[in-house]
Amino acid sequence: MFSPFDESNKKELLARFVGHEVPDKTIFIEQVKPGHWLYLILQGGAEVLTWNGEEYIQVAKFGPGNIAGEISLVHEEPATATVRTMGKTMLLFLARELFAALLEAVPELLQHFAKMANQRLADTEHKLEADRLSKGMMNIECVDDLDEADLAELSDDDLVMV
Secondary structure (H helix, E strand, O other), rough: OOOOOOOHHHHHHHHHHHHEOOOOOEEOOOOOOOOOOEEEEOOOOOEEEHHHHHHHEEEEEEEOEEEOOOOHHOOOOOOOOEEEEEEEEEEEEHHHHHHHHHHHHHHHHHHHHHHHHHHHHHHHHHHHHHHHOOOOOOOOOOOOOOHHHHOOOOOOOOOOOO
């Protein structure tokens, strides 16, 4: 995140973050709620949980140096996952307004965060599909050819392999 900046700019950027030590199992991002902050894990860790329709499943773990909250900020939509601390964790927070100003000042960062957000969304979807498959929540059917009528009958939970 800080690679485009020289040392003095890094210090200036870090000064815009607010730091807090957060206890174990503290939810700091909640799925479907608006995201207002970019988080940087300074010490400790966090787990990323996504609701699969029946329960929360862990789709990722974050440690020092990882960021969270970028998906909501980049896509301007509610959080796609719940993130909670694992053990006592030191988090740095950057408000949405400061994040937007940062992206305006360094446009390359928008590409960086957008790529990261899209990769995380794809990874999460892959893990959710694997979870549904392992629990028999997806129907798998072998077919040679699909016509338009067949495609129209597919649901979001159908897996089509080509």
